[in-house]
Structures are given as C-alpha cells and as structure tokens.
Amino acid sequence: MSAIDDLIKALCCLPGVGQKSAQRMTFQLLERRREEAKVLAQALLTAADNVGHCQRCRTLTENTLCSICESPKRQSSGLICVVETPADVMAIEQTSQYQGRYFVLMGHLSPLDGIGPDDIGLDVLEQQLQQGGIEEVILATNPTVEGEATAHFIADLARQHRITTSRIAHGVPVGGELGYVDQTTLGHAFSGRKRLD
C-alpha cells in the first residue's frame, strides 16, 4: 500500500490534519474523487511554483504587484493598513468596509526568536512612509503581546514622519454576550467606550 501510505503521510503536513483525518481524506479521494484529487495536485503545483510576494505590500500574489496594489483608487486613498498575514488581508477585504492599501508584515516583532524590524519588512514600510501620499497608518496587528509591541513600534515610526496612526477597535464582538467575554476584552471595551450623542 505504498502509494496510499505516501499520500496519508503527505496529507498530514496540512495544518489541523492528523493521521485519522489524513486516512479518511485519502480513502475518500481514492474511492470517489480522483478527478478532484488531480485538480488539487495541479493547484498545489501551480501555487507553489508561481506565488511570490507583492513588491509593494508583501502579501502573497502570482504577479509583481497584487490586485490591491495595482488599483490606482486604493493607492491614492492615503490610507495604509498594517496586518500580520495575507489571511488578515482576506478577512478585512471580506468586510468590504476598507478602501485603502495594505502592508503585510508576514509575522510580528519577536526579539526572542530573532525577528527584528527588517525581518518583517519595516524598512520597506519606512521607505513608503517617506515617499509621501500616506495620511493615516491603521494598525491591525493581532491583539497579542507581540502584535501590540509591533503596533507600538510602527506607531513610533509613523510619528517620526508626522503621519497619523490609529489602532483598530478592540471590544465585545457583535453578537457576543458580556458573560462569555474574557476580562481583557471587557477591559478594552470599557477603556475604548464611545460617548453617545
């Protein structure tokens, strides 16, 4: 069963897929979905060979510039949103609320792991701030210790170039119940309260 075992082992490299799920996937693909298996194989090869980083915002793309960086309307918006990963870009895009450009750090500052400002492309970001045309830097890094530290670091950078910075709001999720929200989030929700007019 060598080809089958190989496939089970290879599927285990996917995040969240263990031995049992890999077995189930393998048998389902082989019993009923061979065409889909081939389509998946082709998609993996194409993506692994062609996808690189956008030269301007560092997100994943097959072209020199991603579609957002190629849109003149978005480039001239004066807004730049700094996120940690391409998945964050996708999540924000799905809201259709934001019409500016992005900068993807592909990680966060983590001195203990040897990840400094240049490793997350802050030299590239600084060049872009220097070039002008940016009126506001929106910090959308994750609300973790590293994400907050990274946000503070970038805020300092923006301040040196006299550019307004903002942090996305943290608080009680819409549809969430107060009783199930953790203390830190609730603390943020109080300190970030808004006056009603």
Next chain:
Amino acid sequence: MSAIDDLIKALCCLPGVGQKSAQRMTFQLLERRREEAKVLAQALLTAADNVGHCQRCRTLTENTLCSICESPKRQSSGLICVVETPADVMAIEQTSQYQGRYFVLMGHLSPLDGIGPDDIGLDVLEQQLQQGGIEEVILATNPTVEGEATAHFIADLARQHRITTSRIAHGVPVGGELGYVDQTTLGHAFSGRKRLD
C-alpha cells in the same frame, strides 16, 4: 490572487475542510511549506493514477493483489473477515490481532439507493467461498441498520456453503464508562455477555 483562490477552492474538496480551514492551509503551505506542498501534489497524482482494487479482496492497492492477499500464511489461515471499507482493514491491521484475509465490500447493501449484492462484490465473495479453503467468515460490517442487514445477507450466503460465520462483538468500549454508553450498545453488551469460568 487567482492561483491562491484556485488552491483554496481545491482544498475545500477534502472531507471536513471548509473555506476557513482551506484558507489557513493555503497560507501555511505557501508561507512556509512549499516543498511539502509539492510532495503532496506528487503523492496525489501518483495515488490517483496508480491505485486500483485488489483482484481478490477488493481493497485499494497499486498492485494486482494487495500485500495481505499476497501473503501465503494469511491466505492459508482459513479465516476471511468481511469489512465495509479499506479504512476498516487498516484499523483491524493496527490491532495486530487478526492473521486471516479480508474481503472489502466498498459499501453496504442499500436497496433504496439501488445498491444490491453484486454492487458490493458478493458474487466475487461467493466464488471464493465456493473455491473452498475458508473455514470461518468473520462479519465486521458496521453496527448500523445497513451494516447489520449486509451481515445477515452474507451469513445466509455462507450457510449455503456450510461455512461457519461469526460477528465481531459489540458492547461497552474498553475504558468507557457505563453511564456514557448509549442504550443500544448497553443492550448488546447484556445480550452478548460471557460466562466467567
């Protein structure tokens, strides 16, 4: 982001993988695991092109006969275990308790879906029972309505050829607590009780 979108969509064909998991897999593969992505693509192509059914027991294999059907020791054991899927064979093999051969139905009888005896290979199984050399048929189909019906059907078949049949034991799982076991299982556990000597 066409190559990325294609990969996300293709990953959604895997069982238990939705849009969000597919996104997470795609980004993780592209950010850190391109080599593993290529290995997976190759494994998918090899398996989809080469894996067929064993001519004797109908399990999935790349050869004419699977490794179990090629083992003379197992073929001469006189035992044949009937299971629904290749995954069941793998599960039983992992116990190392069984040293006979298998017959894989690749499904179960389901008249409402138009799945009759010949669709699950019972004509092939009958030929094998006729050829002799089998002393006991062990029925290890799932304890579902269809699995039980299939087991009864095969038991009748074996009886016609005067071959002993047995059904694997159903009862309280080892390590399980009685309070958490469902009524049907507990019923089976009582009716299948064994006298202690």
